[in-house]
Structures are given as C-alpha cells and as structure tokens.
Amino acid sequence: MGFDENHTHCSLLFEPGTALTVYPEDTPDLSQYVEFIVFFSGGKDSVACVLHLLELGVSPAKIEIHHHLIDGNEGKNFMDWPVTTDYCRKFAQAFGIRFVMTWRVGGFEREMLRENSPTAPVMVPQEDGTMVATGGKGPNGTRRKFPQACMDIQTRWCSGYTKIDVGARYLTSTARFHDGQKRLILTGERAEESPSRAKYETFFKHAKDKRHSKTSKRHLDHWRAVHRWSESEVWSIMERHGVNPHPAYWIGYSRCSCAGCIFVGNDNWATLKFIAPKMFNSIAAYETAFGMTMHRKLNVNQRADAGTVMPMAQRYGQIAMRKEYLEPILVSDWKLPTGAFKANGGKF
Template sequence: MSAQLTLFAETAPAPKKRARRTHPSVPAVPATTIPTALLRAADWILLNSSGGKDSQSMASHVCRLAAKLGLLHRVVIVHADLGDVEWGGTRTLAEEQARRLGVRFEVVKAEGGDLLARTVARFFKLKAKAEEEARDEGRDPATAKVAPAWPSSTARWCTSDLKRGPIRKLMTRLVAELGDLGRPVRILNCMGQRAAESAPRAKLAAVEIDRPASNGKRHVTTWRPIHGWTDAEVWKEIARSGLPYHEAYDWGMSRLSCSFCVLGCEADVVLAARLRPRKAAQYVAVEKKVGADFKNGLSVRTIIERAKALDAEYGELRRPPRGTALSGYVGKKATRTYLDRLERGRLDLAA
C-alpha cells in the first residue's frame, strides 16, 4: 500500500480528452427487449459479477434461460478484481459460481494501483490544476481550493477506472476471438443493477444500447435482467440456484464489492471497520494525505470511533452461522436444504 502511495506522489498532467463519436452503424435503441430474443441475438452474453448477491442471482437466472435455449457456450462471467479494497475471497467466489454454472470465467484488473492509490493520484492532479488556475488568475497557489479526490455519487470515477474500462478491454478480446463475421459482433452486457437499490438506479432502463462501449466492430446492448426484483426475490433465486454467496452478508453487510464503499450506508461502513480494522486504518492515512473525508461529512476516523464503541458495548463480533442472511428471506427449512445442496455441490439449472 505504502509503495503505491509513493508511486503516485508526483504525477504528470492529465492528458486532454478527445471528443468521442459514435459509429454510424450503432443503433439508437434496442431491436427488442424480450429476454429470449436478446439472448438469441447475442454473439456473446457477458455477465458482470462483483461476487455480490445481485450479480450472482442475475447470473444464475440468465444462465438458466440460456441453458434452455442451448446458449451456455456463449456465456462469459467477468469479474473486475478490485484488489484488497474488496472483501476477501470475492474473486475466488465469483470463479466458483461460474464453475458451478458451467460457464467461462474471466478476470480483469485495472493497471496503476487500487482505489486508495488512485485517490491519492487524483488528489495531486486536482491540486496541480487548482494551483495552476490560481497562478493564472494572480492568486496565491497556496490558498487554492482543491476539489474532492474521493469518488462520490456525482463522480463515480472508481467504477469507470476499475470496472468499466477493464471490462471494455475484455470486450475487445472477445470480438477478436470471433474473427470477421461480416458485421459488428453483438454483445449482450448483463448487469445486476436493481431499481430497489437507489433512486438513480430506479431510473435506469432495463434494456438499452451502450453507445460509448459500441463501435464499428461491436454493438453492445446493456440488459438488467433483475432490475425490477425485490431483495426477497434475489434471495429466493440464490436459494433456488444453490450457488454459494459471500459470508459478508451473514455478518450483516447489505452490499458487497468494496468493503468500504463511498456509496454504502453508515451501518455497512461501520461494520466493515469492525471486521477490517487494518484496512480502515489505511483509509485514514489516505484521508490525511488528500485532506478530505472519505464520505462527505463522515470520516473514516469517525467510522472507526463508532466501530470501537460498538465493540466496547457489545464485545467483538462473533462469526454468525452459515446461511444467516438467507434464512431471513426463505426460512430455516429452505436454508437447511440450500446448505445441504451447497455442501454436496449440486446445481440444477432446470430446477
């Protein structure tokens, strides 16, 4: 971690962005929104997996549909490896889910450091820009106000840098694998985003053309197969599929991916601090480096204080029984059945 921060202590000016033009062959709207038609039309069915409950239920749901159509050979599960900022075992879990589903698994990872290192790098870029603007305006550079370096709901550069960019490189490889088809390769990019997660996600379309990811060689359609699902439906799909889910949910986390997510609720990040105190300390170090709180109005220092207060009042956390999160939605009997199937490694896509 310290080596990454040192690496980004001095950074070159950010390159100028070029205006992007969409290839004229890229359609403006999807040709269909019917699930079976979307699957049949796709040359590749790409399932984005964070290892979390939504992406795994999306994956098992789509794989069941693809299996009925005889299209599992077109399915690829991709996991964007975020490094140590994500929960331990996440990459291994995503790979195991793909193995049990019987589909191809790919891992992508951004070059140039993890989220913490990139936050520091972003700070120095923003600082240099603010100081340059101050000098141009005849002001003291030392008083220049630096924009927040941490990602936020309005600046989700973590998603574009650590997930979207590397996954688009995989799309380029998948297109090359098929060779010249005499037409653009059709990629159905499946996401586990749900309307119930947040107001912004509720506004997302279930099916849409991803124009920035499309070009003259590939046409990318984004499909959110479980966009309208509730939490209960997600957990019922997990119970039905028999796929293993991450133990962080049994501990009480409501979401996965980054263990300390800037978009996560306070309860989640406090719980993460109780479970990962060393990682929390690294976030504090970055807060000091960039001179800004991890979340607007909520520092990791405060999060750690609240975590320590809970430990002092209730004692350190004890490992919960496997299946704790699932049983709250499907009951103890169905959970026992699920755990038995999980132990024996059974998976029936036609179930």
C-alpha cells in the same frame, strides 16, 4: 426448460412455492446472441443475472463471468474483500462457466494516489491467456483524495475507473468482439436500489457497440436483466439454485460492495475496524494525509465509533478476509443471510 416460439416467455416449471421472475417485455430474444458476458461482482444481483440466464435456457458454454479486480492484481487488498475474487471464480466453476478477469494496474489505491500522472493502463486478456496492457497514455492529473459519496460519476470516480472503464476497454480491445456477431452484456443494477437507478434503461445498444462500422463491426447489446426485480426475487433465485451468498452478506452487509465502500454506514465501519483493522487503518491514514474525509463531515474513525459491530462479524469476517474461499458455493440447506433486507449497506 425452453422458450415459447417467440423466444420471449420462459416455460420453465418449478416446484410449488418457488417463483420464476420473468418480465417478458424486458427480455430480449436470447436465441440471437453467440455470447453472454455478465459483469460479475460476486454480489447477489450479478449472481441473479447468471442464474436468470440459465433458467432462460442459455447454455453455460455461451456465458462468460467477467470480474473486475477493484484493487488490481498486485496482491494488496486496499478496498475490496480479499475473498471476493476467489468467490467469483468458484461460483463460475460450480456452474461450469468460463471466468475472466480484468483490472486497472494498481487498482483503486494507485488511481487515488495519482499526482500529476496519467491514469494507469488496463490489463486485458488475450485469446492465448496472456494479459496485455491497454491505455495508460492519458493526460496527467492529480487526485489525492477519496471518491466522494455522491451520484456524480466524475466525483465518485471509483466505479468509473475501477469497473466501467475497465469493462469498456475489454470490449473495445478484444479481437473476437469485432466479428459482427451479436453479443449480450449483462449487469445487475436494480431499480429498487435508488431513484436514479430506477430511471436506467433495461435493454439497449451498449455504449461500445459499433454495429454499423464499415471496417470492424462490434455488435453489443446491454441488458439489465434484473432491473425490475425486488430484493426478495433476487434471494429467491439464489435459493432455487442453492447458491451460498458472498460472506459479506453473512457478516450482515446488505450489499456486497467494496469492504470499505464510500457508501456504507456507521455499523459497516465499526465492523470493518473490528475484522480488518489493517485495512481500516490504511483508509483512516489516507483521510488524514489528504486532509479530506470520504464522508462530508465525519472521518471513518468517528463513523466507526458511532456504529455497532455486526453480530456475525467474528465468524464470517475471517472468511471474508481470506484470499481463498473455502466454503461451499452450492448448499442443500439454503438460508437467507444475515444482511438480507437490511439497509445498512447503503442504497445509491
């Protein structure tokens, strides 16, 4: 495998019948970067970003798979699938790639319950492996409500507070990023997911770039590496590498978001109530306590009642609800999971 002399066209060859997706005009010159940090949820689009880098000839030694713990690191799963962190860790191990985690203390639930208090600090790893708290000294504020399912990131605060801001803190407070060398940050948003995502730029200077600083240069570019890919192209790259998708896709979810994502549909709520009643009831109890539902009109119990439990919920729900991922990451008899090409996970 390799690049042409302009380092823009991949010259990888595959067996007939497989497809390599490369949009050369979207692909930066990867040879200039010392490190590639993939913000990785465990969902298919983040998996595709890593596999795409590998197909483009990037050494696993230069890649970091970076996962944000939505529920923090205190052991409780309030919104996210318990298995997600270990699935991400084992995916990284399978490809010999470094795995790093960051999180906001207390995660989603603590931020949601904030009452006249500042948002919690973010835990960031140091070079020696220890974790250090940064931030947490902001102004007092009160939420006491779920994020609302809308495009306004202020109202839909969960992505910002549990992922985007956590990633930003990592980039600004990690010493090695201030050496002036070029680093590429990758995320897996795709245009097909929504009209607003379709308008996103594909390659640009990262929001936390400080390449022109006189004192501490931080050179960060941001590449949405699969922005133009279709869902079919994403599954195709997973098939080429034999990557077993996250259990959520096997249950029937079309997206591997939080288990209780504010965007999911009625069938997802019926399924979550069936496979994770404790988690479901805790979300339902907060809707009652806040006097405000996630959805504009219906509470999660009404939505579950209006939905149907997904057929594979029993078998794969158990896998998704374990903290340890015991299934193989790489399989030789790759199959499309149940949730592929279904819209029941909701589109943004």
